[in-house]
Amino acid sequence: MKIVFATHNAHKLREVQQLLPEHIQLLSLEAIGCMEEIPETGSTLEENAKIKADHITKKYGLDCFSDDTGLLIDALEGAPGVYSARYAGEQKNAADNMSKVLHELHGKTERCAHFKTVIYLNLNGRSHVFEGKVHGTITETAKGNQGFGYDPIFKPEGYQHTFGELSSSTKNSISHRGRAIQKLVAFLKNQDK
Helix, strand or coil, X not given: CEEEECCCCHHHHHHHXXXXXXXXXXXXXXXXXXXXXXXXXXXXXXXXHHHHHHHHHHHHCCCEEEEEEEEEEHHHCCCEHHXXXXXXXXXXXXXXXXXXXXXXXXXCCCCEEEEEEEEEEEECCEEEEEEEEEEEEECCCCCCCCCCCCHHHEEECCCCCCCCCCCHHHHHHHCHHHHHHHHHHHHHHHHCX
């Protein structure tokens, strides 16, 4: 089975490909000739994921899934949320985003947060939604250079290390994206029967 993953993020593409069984071939946007940035104009993670998947399905006529992920911090009333990738500006710089979060949480003891991923799948003319969450806390400093985005400042529940310090296999087994992808994979396996 070939399916498009609507992302230009090479880190995310690699992370998701590691989670998929061998018989599912993941195609990148570059592989199908889609070089444009698909605007994320939705007000929720689900809306943004739908916008991206629908764009590819309508323009290229291909089965596709896309995701949108947000970091939701309790003390910041759910921010950065849907604006996670561009929290510190349109340049979408991970270091700037982390610095802004750490600055806004400076001196706060309430540091609970969760990551949420929503996957929107268009397959054989039908749409399906899958969701994954992981709860944890925001650290006071960035630690580790694994992963991407906010990984160095997010410590998942039950772990003493940030996502930035954990191996990719450990992170994938417990992460928000990993949990959403597991639901997607289980669904795709049932389609093969």
